[in-house]
Amino acid sequence: MPIPVVWSPETRRHEPMREVWVGVPTDGTEVPERVDRILDTLADHERVIAEAHDDDVLCRVHAPAFVDHLRTIHAEWMAGPYDDLVGQDRVVPYVFPTPAMTQGMPPTRAAATHGRAGQFGYDTMTLVGPGTWEAARAAVDCALTAADLVAAGAPTAYALCRPPGHHATRDGYGGSCYLNNTAIAAQALRDAGHPTIAVVDLDAHHGNGTQAIFWERADVRYGSLHVDPGAGWFPHFFGHATETGAGEGRGATRNLPLAEGTADGPWLEAVRELAGFAAGADALVVSLGVDAAADDPESPLRVTADGYAAAGRLLGSLGVPAVVVQEGGYHLDTIGGLVAAYLDGHEQRG
Numbered sequence: 001m002p003i004p005v006v007w008s009p010e011t012r013r014h015e016p017m018r019e020v021w022v023g024v025p026t027d028g029t030e031v032p033e034r035v036d037r038i039l040d041t042l043a044d045h046e047r048v049i050a051e052a053h054d055d056d057v058l059c060r061v062h063a064p065a066f067v068d069h070l071r072t073i074h075a076e077w078m079a080g081p082y083d084d085l086v087g088q089d090r091v092v093p094y095v096f097p098t099p100a101m102t103q104g105m106p107p108t109r110a111a112a113t114h115g116r117a118g119q120f121g122y123d124t125m126t127l128v129g130p131g132t133w134e135a136a137r138a139a140v141d142c143a144l145t146a147a148d149l150v151a152a153g154a155p156t157a158y159a160l161c162r163p164p165g166h167h168a169t170r171d172g173y174g175g176s177c178y179l180n181n182t183a184i185a186a187q188a189l190r191d192a193g194h195p196t197i198a199v200v201d202l203d204a205h206h207g208n209g210t211q212a213i214f215w216e217r218a219d220v221r222y223g224s225l226h227v228d229p230g231a232g233w234f235p236h237f238f239g240h241a242t243e244t245g246a247g248e249g250r251g252a253t254r255n256l257p258l259a260e261g262t263a264d265g266p267w268l269e270a271v272r273e274l275a276g277f278a279a280g281a282d283a284l285v286v287s288l289g290v291d292a293a294a295d296d297p298e299s300p301l302r303v304t305a306d307g308y309a310a311a312g313r314l315l316g317s318l319g320v321p322a323v324v325v326q327e328g329g330y331h332l333d334t335i336g337g338l339v340a341a342y343l344d345g346h347e348q349r350g
């Protein structure tokens, strides 16, 4: 039986419109059509519509104050003067209370919506518009429904999450991610009784949000291979090999940064190493970004569809219950085929 696909039409509701990158508005690439391109390619897989879940698991991965902010900030923006004043309906922060500003002092809640906009976001690329909350929340339901299928005995389930999630931290959004679908799936599998979980992140970029959420936990390991942030790539500040976790989580984080131009051979060596890192865990969550592929506009890693299929076989060979969560992947003509290649490989195993 092909791996079931959990999706929701609500995930189409987020329209990024644009990103503000180094001061310049550029077109967003994380577009709703990604969902349809993937669905079209997975036509022979069973489709499951995501079921609504309450905020219980969500609020053990994210701070409730952040969740409330994301739920309400766009309506506040529209109630203020901004749409008339600046002529656009997207929430865009302009001031961020980072340590450069707070210097150890506790900041008071900003009264103005445009001030508060920066409190729970960390970049200017990730705008909040009409439908952003609904889509991000539906993506969480996709991840949770996939975890439910696995808890009910499916060997593997695929969550077609959009927007992606692995850059979202406990307290904030960024990197085109709002809520961390992968971390929520991992927590749900823990709650379903699996004592240890391994997250393997195949996206071209380091999943700083997932790493941060499980940084001090031993029960959820995080392993990632990605283009080297030390060579100037997002998320810039995290994803180096020296980051291995802290406290009880010491040694439970593994980062394998890769050079630009890495192709299938070295990339699959890194996947093999992460499969070893994940071995022995009771369940697996795969952050399936396909933006490491050769045609992707966001990635320099040049991985092929055959490479993704081989990665699927390596991780499927672990033989543990698995939730595969969609992360990045922005080349519309190839995104579906890359996802299908991974899922076919995972299903076949080694």
Ligand SMILES: [Zn+2]
Residues within 6 Å of the ligand: 203, 204, 205, 289, 291, 298, 328, 329
């Ligand atoms: Zn990515």
